[in-house]
Amino acid sequence: MLGYTIKRLLQMTLVLFVVSVIVFLMMSFTGDPVFMVIPIDSTEAEIEQARRLLGLDRSLFSQYWIFLTNLLQGDFGRSYVFRQPAMDLILERLPATIEMVLVAITLATLVAVPLGVYAGANPNRPASRGIMAGSLLGISLPGFWVGMMLIFFFSVRHQFLPSSGRGETIQFLGLRLSILTADGWSHIILPAVTLALATLAIILRITRAGMMEVMRQDYIRFARAKGASRRHILFGHGLKNALIPVVTIFGLQLGDLIAFATITETIFAWPGTGKLLIDSIYRGDRPVIVVYLMLTAFIFVAINFIVDIVYTLIDPRITVK
Amino acid sequence: MLNLRMTKGRNALFAAAVFLASTALTGTVDAKTLKVGLTSDAVSLDPQAGEELSSNILFYHIYDPLVRRKADLSFGPGLAESWSLTDDTTWVFKLRKGVKFHNGTDFKASDVVFTLDRLKKSLMANLGANISAFRAIDDYTVEIKTPRPYAVLPNDLAAVLILSEQYAKEVGNEKLDLKPVGTGPYKVVEWIKEDHITLSANKDYFAGAPKIDTVTFRPITNGATRTAALLTGEVDVIQDLNVRDVSRVQADERYKVLTQPSLLNVVVSIDNREKSPTIALDKNPMADRRVREAMIRAIDTNAINKIIMNGLSTPSDQYVPASHTGHVDGASFRTTYPFDLKKAAELMAEAGYADGFTVTLDATNNRYVNDQQIAQALASMLGKIKINLKLNLMPKSNFFGYIRVPSNQSSLIMSGWDVPSGDGGSMYGVMFYSRGKKQGYGQVNRGSYSNPEVDALIDKADATPKLEERDALLQEVTKILMRDIPMIPIHYEQDLYAAKKTVEITPRADKFLWAYEIDVKE
Numbered sequence: 023m024l025g026y027t028i029k030r031l032l033q034m035t036l037v038l039f040v041v042s043v044i045v046f047l048m049m050s051f052t053g054d055p056v057f058m059v060i061p062i063d064s065t066e067a068e069i070e071q072a073r074r075l076l077g078l079d080r081s082l083f084s085q086y087w088i089f090l091t092n093l094l095q096g097d098f099g100r101s102y103v104f105r106q107p108a109m110d111l112i113l114e115r116l117p118a119t120i121e122m123v124l125v126a127i128t129l130a131t132l133v134a135v136p137l138g139v140y141a142g143a144n145p146n147r148p149a150s151r152g153i154m155a156g157s158l159l160g161i162s163l164p165g166f167w168v169g170m171m172l173i174f175f176f177s178v179r180h181q182f183l184p185s186s187g188r189g190e191t192i193q194f195l196g197l198r199l200s201i202l203t204a205d206g207w208s209h210i211i212l213p214a215v216t217l218a219l220a221t222l223a224i225i226l227r228i229t230r231a232g233m234m235e236v237m238r239q240d241y242i243r244f245a246r247a248k249g250a251s252r253r254h255i256l257f258g259h260g261l262k263n264a265l266i267p268v269v270t271i272f273g274l275q276l277g278d279l280i281a282f283a284t285i286t287e288t289i290f291a292w293p294g295t296g297k298l299l300i301d302s303i304y305r306g307d308r309p310v311i312v313v314y315l316m317l318t319a320f321i322f323v324a325i326n327f328i329v330d331i332v333y334t335l336i337d338p339r340i341t342v343k
Numbered sequence: 344m345l346n347l348r349m350t351k352g353r354n355a356l357f358a359a360a361v362f363l364a365s366t367a368l369t370g371t372v373d374a375k376t377l378k379v380g381l382t383s384d385a386v387s388l389d390p391q392a393g394e395e396l397s398s399n400i401l402f403y404h405i406y407d408p409l410v411r412r413k414a415d416l417s418f419g420p421g422l423a424e425s426w427s428l429t430d431d432t433t434w435v436f437k438l439r440k441g442v443k444f445h446n447g448t449d450f451k452a453s454d455v456v457f458t459l460d461r462l463k464k465s466l467m468a469n470l471g472a473n474i475s476a477f478r479a480i481d482d483y484t485v486e487i488k489t490p491r492p493y494a495v496l497p498n499d500l501a502a503v504l505i506l507s508e509q510y511a512k513e514v515g516n517e518k519l520d521l522k523p524v525g526t527g528p529y530k531v532v533e534w535i536k537e538d539h540i541t542l543s544a545n546k547d548y549f550a551g552a553p554k555i556d557t558v559t560f561r562p563i564t565n566g567a568t569r570t571a572a573l574l575t576g577e578v579d580v581i582q583d584l585n586v587r588d589v590s591r592v593q594a595d596e597r598y599k600v601l602t603q604p605s606l607l608n609v610v611v612s613i614d615n616r617e618k619s620p621t622i623a624l625d626k627n628p629m630a631d632r633r634v635r636e637a638m639i640r641a642i643d644t645n646a647i648n649k650i651i652m653n654g655l656s657t658p659s660d661q662y663v664p665a666s667h668t669g670h671v672d673g674a675s676f677r678t679t680y681p682f683d684l685k686k687a688a689e690l691m692a693e694a695g696y697a698d699g700f701t702v703t704l705d706a707t708n709n710r711y712v713n714d715q716q717i718a719q720a721l722a723s724m725l726g727k728i729k730i731n732l733k734l735n736l737m738p739k740s741n742f743f744g745y746i747r748v749p750s751n752q753s754s755l756i757m758s759g760w761d762v763p764s765g766d767g768g769s770m771y772g773v774m775f776y777s778r779g780k781k782q783g784y785g786q787v788n789r790g791s792y793s794n795p796e797v798d799a800l801i802d803k804a805d806a807t808p809k810l811e812e813r814d815a816l817l818q819e820v821t822k823i824l825m826r827d828i829p830m831i832p833i834h835y836e837q838d839l840y841a842a843k844k845t846v847e848i849t850p851r852a853d854k855f856l857w858a859y860e861i862d863v864k865e
Contacts, residue, residue: 054744059393062743063773063787064469072466103386103393106517114536170567177575185571186563188538198535291563291572293537301383304709306740 027327034323041319042093045312046086054078055102055306076102089312099309103302108313112295117197118188119287119294123279125201125214130222131272138226139256142233142264153226160223169216169289176212184209186291213290217283221275228271232264239263265336273329281318375863376557377846379856380569380581384537384562389520390504391465400856401560404542406504406525409436409455409485410497414851414860416666416765418497422450422505422526423485431492431808432475438483442549444507445524452479457508459487470502472783492808495668498764528553528859537562542858550859558858570841573598579846579863582856584839586653586712592841601840603850604657606664606761609711611704611721611831612774612790613638619754621703621733628696629754635828636680637690641728642721643682644834651716655839659832661821662760662770666852668810669767669817671825676832679825687728699729705746706757710739712836718757748778750789758789759836763853767817768804775820775829776801792829 049055060072073079077088089099098109141150177185189209191198200206236242237260245255284296295314302310333340385398390406411421423436442450456479462471473496476488489496510524523531526549529542540560544553561578563569566585570592572578584592584600592598613635614620619627628634644658660675691697706718715736722732732755737745746756762770776784777793784801797820804816824830840850847862 055740057743057747058740059466061394061467061469063769065472065783065786068469068472071468075466105387105389105392105520111536118538173568173571178571181575184577185575186568186577187561187572188535191535289565289568291537291561291565291568293535297537297564304738304740 030323030327034320037319037323038316041316042089042312043086045315046082046089046308049306049308049311050082055308058306059102078102089309098313101302101307101310103305103307104310108309111298111310112314112317115293115295115298117199118292119280119283119296121199121201122210122213122217122286122292122294123276123283125210126217126279127221127272127276129214130218130225130275133218134222134225135229135261135268138229138268139233139261141226142230143237143256143260145230145234154230157223157226160219160226163219165216165220165285166289168219169213169286172212172216173289183212185212188293213286213292216289217279217286221279224271224275225268228268229261229264232267233260236260236264262336266333269329269332269336273325277318277322277325280321374557375555376559377555377580377858377861377863378559378561378578379858380563380572380578381560382562382569382583383564385534385540385560387520388523388531388534389516390506391462391467392520393466396854397560397562400854401540402504403527403855403857404529404558404859405523405527405531406506407527408501408504409438410501412498412501412763412765412853414849414857416763416852418501418765421501422455423500426497428808429486432489434487434489434496435480436485436487438485439549440483442526443547444510444526445530445545446507446510448507448509450505450507450526451482452485453482454505454508455479455485457511458503458506461506461511462503470499473499492806494808494810494813495764495766495768498766502764529558532557548859553859554862555858573841573843576843580840580842580848580856580861582840582854584841586655586839588841589653589655589839597844598841599844601842601848601850602655603838603840603852604664605836605838605854606763606852607711607759607836608659608662608664608761609714609717609757609759609833609836610659610662611833612756612758613829613831614750614754615790615792615829619702620750620752621754622700624700627754628694628700629702631694631696632827633690633694634696635831637687637694637728638725638730639676639680639828639831640683640687640690641730642724642831642833644677645682646724647717647720648834651713651720652834652837655837656712656834657837658834662774662824662830662832663762663767663821664835664852667762667765667767668814669771669821671818671821674821674825676825676828680828684727691728691730697729699731701731701733702754703733703735704755704757705735705737705742705753707739707742708736710742711759714757717833721757746789748786748789750791753789756789757833767821768801768813771797771817771820771824772801772805775824790829792827794823794827797823797827 056069056072056076056078060069092099098107100106101108101111104111137153141153144150173185176183187209188200190203190205191200192202194202200210242255242259245259282296283294284300287294287296288300298310299314381397383397385401386393386395387398388401388405390402408421409423411419413419422439422442424439426434426436429435438452444450456477459471459474459477462468473489473493474487475490478486480486507524511519521534528545528548530545532541532543534540542558544556546552563572569581570585570588573581589600593600613629614627615630616627617630619629648654648656648658658677660677661670663670704718704721706714708715718734718736722734725732746753760770772784773787775788775792775797777798778785778788778791780798800816800820804813807813838850838854842848845864847864851857
């Protein structure tokens with residue numbers, strides 16, 4: 023177990039290193055960030071001054087070297103635009119994103135797993151077919167369209183829920199959370215539903231496929247013959263064995279939602295990290311993009327690590343090496 | 344005796360209670376609030392850390408300049424009560440007395456000196472490019488020297504916001520950005536990044552307490568969401584209304600749509616060099632004035648206005664708007680060179696290019712309103728006089744580095760230019776002065792236009808401390824430019840706002856929405 027953890031940590035370090043190199047190289051193709059910061063009619067001297075202030079007067083290689091050595095000392099660099107530590111900018115916005123994602127994925131799981139179990143156990147019922155058709159819709163409808171429609175229907179037409187923003191927040195353990203207030207909930211519902219829709223559909227379909235597979239197995243027939251209750255067969259024997267792919271997808275989706283909730287955040291003016299990423303790309307703000315993508319890579323690696331551990335809990339036959 | 348005193352005391356108490364109750368009551372009834380939907384959050388509240396519209400809007404709520412630029416681009420006293428020239432290059436500014444920063448310290452000449460000092464070392468150093476020296480004569484008098492006679496120094500100073508020396512030194516840059524302290528009409532209460540900034544009225548503001556007590560700015564980047572936020576009543580005013588939402592908002596009697604021609608002139612600069620990078624000919628056809636005239640005559644700005652801009656643009660008459668120095672009243676590219684394909688074709692033939700030529704236009708696809716569609720329209724319009732226009736479209740993050748002078752990859756460049764200082768000279772000096780002749784001149788002369796006559800006139804304009812003389816000289820420049828056509832002006836974009844009918848707001852020419860000028864009716 024310890025060896026496994028160390029191996030994963032080493033892998034992670036390698037992934038982060040590669041990500042930082044790629045982002046640094048790619049950003050050198052996206053234009054000179056200095057022109058995004060200074061007025062357009064600046065003279066050469068003023069441009070040189072700005073380059074010096076931003077540390078852009080050095081070669082790309084030495085910029086990267088400085089970035090790397092600072093990184094090892096816990097300094098992730100400063101945003102060209104905000105002139106603040108890039109990590110602070112991201113961490114400041116991260117709670118909002120994570121909060122929305124957790125609400126969305128909880129919602130998705132709570133709806134998707136029971137429906138998936140039902141549709142998988144009773145594949146021929148009309149209700150199951152309806153569920154499957156609905157899930158196709160969930161996968162195919164683009165998030166920005168769903169978001170706009172929800173705003174139009176619930177906010178503009180019926181003035182039932184607010185269209186944008188985070189609403190009232192409360193400080194809890196140093197984090198600003200909106201799920202602790204009624205106003206906050208009214209704000210989070212629409213973006214969370216928008217974000218949840220595609221994930222819900224995917225988890226549902228995976229659960230159904232797993233259940234259909236499992237329900238054909240001999241041990242299910244045996245459990246039936248034994249006289250076990252239907253609920254026990256479905257959830258105790260069926261779902262538990264169908265869960266491995268669901269957990270895998272759950273982990274991947276969770277990482278995906280945290281990293282790329284961009285569109286939903288933009289539509290609902292949600293003050294999260296996704297919007298920061300888009301803005302930073304437009305502004306050529308390399309330090310923020312680098313740190314953001316490295317953090318994203320870290321989150322993915324960490325989630326997958328946790329998923330691997332969870333496998334062993336679900337299926338005792340699996341061990342980590 | 345005793346009895347009497349008792350009643351007196353009781354009366355006084357009663358009166359005090361009534362007074363308290365009434366103030367508390369009026370306090371709640373009269374506390375006016377305004378919620379504004381902006382396109383983006385402020386990047387920074389440190390006025391010397393960069394500039395973009397949202398930050399600028401907030402700067403002028405929190406800070407004051409020495410000279411105030413009004414909504415119509417005229418200039419008046421700000422923190423300076425008056426100013427005068429003592430010699431051609433020395434200005435003396437008399438500061439307003441009794442002004443206090445939000446933290447209670449007095450505003451003094453030392454704050455101005457500190458601000459200018461810090462400005463010179465900042466990213467925004469170009470705001471102080473025409474200031475060579477400055478000092479405090481006494482607590483309420485500042486002397487500023489310009490490197491040469493410079494008639495529009497007050498215009499420049501309208502963009503320099505005065506910081507508190509004591510506060511800035513005490514808290515350092517980071518806190519100055521997050522918790523700014525100025526002399527302005529509003530104080531920052533709370534800034535939750537990307538969610539909202541709340542300001543409260545500075546009741547002691549030197550020009551009188553603001554009418555609106557609490558102002559909240561919310562960044563809502565998505566245009567449709569911004570409209571939705573207005574229609575649901577989450578905000579009272581929105582900036583930059585989507586063109587496609589105009590009729591929807593207008594149809595609702597609770598709201599109004601406001602338009603204002605912006606200062607941003609979308610122009611196409613033409614390469615004047617002997618050989619042009621993207622034209623595969625030995626000679627650059629566009630160096631011939633007749634070809635440039637043919638091009639401007641082939642471009643139908645009214646069609647662009649109607650078809651691409653939905654009527655929400657103003658075809659530009661000259662390079663600078665009528666409110667600016669250097670604008671010649673009555674003259675217009677549109678009347679001098681009206682859209683006329685026949686004449687254009689004749690001019691092309693006369694210049695020896697009846698069969699046209701191929702050239703590339705560099706343009707953005709995410710910077711100006713409908714920039715990509717405008718570029719496509721130009722291609723089809725110039726195609727009619729056999730100029731085969733290839734489009735090289737790119738996002739703004741690549742564009743401005745790509746087209747940068749010496750513009751060795753560009754022949755035609757479409758970009759926007761605005762002069763919020765109200766002085767055409769600042770544009771002419773950097774855009775039309777011969778390249779590389781003088782430090783600080785011609786650095787954005789993308790077409791490498793060069794006319795000794797223009798250079799001499801700009802030199803003269805920059806050597807007089809008198810505004811009228813400067814204006815007259817710059818008008819001469821405009822007349823020459825209208826003959827030489829170094830750039831084709833297309834149009835000014837239109838600024839669009841939407842607001843509840845109860846909000847009394849007049850859009851500013853410089854887009855700097857200012858709550859101090861806004862009121863809310865019941």
